[in-house]
Amino acid sequence: MTYVSPFGDMDSDHEWPDALCLSRTHCANPSEETIGEFYEGTIALIDARVPQPAFFLARQLAELSLKAFVGPGARDRHDLGKLLKRLQEDGDDLFAADEDRRLVVAFIRDLFARDPGGDQGRYATTRGGAFSLATVCCANPELFRQYVDLLFVYTQERLNRVGQDATAPSS
Secondary structure (H helix, E strand, C coil), rough: CCCCCCCCCCCCCCCCCCCCCCCCCCCCCCHHHHHEEEHHHHHHHHHCHHHHHHHHHHHEEEEEEHHHHHCCCCCCCCCCCCCCCHHHCCHHHHHHHHHHEEEEEEEHHHHHCCCCCCCCCCCCCCHHHHHHHHCCCCCCCCHHHHHHHHHHHHHHHHHHHHHHHHCCCCC
């Protein structure tokens, strides 16, 4: 059997009616679409009871969301704690007095506490050789999904609000 790449180049016609679009080149809002895909992947993994990749994608979802809030040039790489601290010091909307936002922040802090280096759930072991997520036994799938949903809904509403603000006529 000869290898045929499953990936189409940008200048080629798609021969597949249900092609998976990987590029962000033609997206109206690349950050929003990427965050949406990470959300869908996280939910699918929780529902399929695939725990470590679900944890990893949930953490990635949180990281992408925080970086979208910080804006271009977020240099804190995978450090959710530094990203949260930066947003809090700037008086960010995420820290407004609202129960859902409080839960979103608590969930992100929980993800960070369980995986400060951003490598847990991605591999069987951490960069240091310890077993991945060795301090976490399991996750309540309903609560896990609830917090992922809260994070995603807040992020989408906020990105849509920013997008609307950018297109609104100035006074």
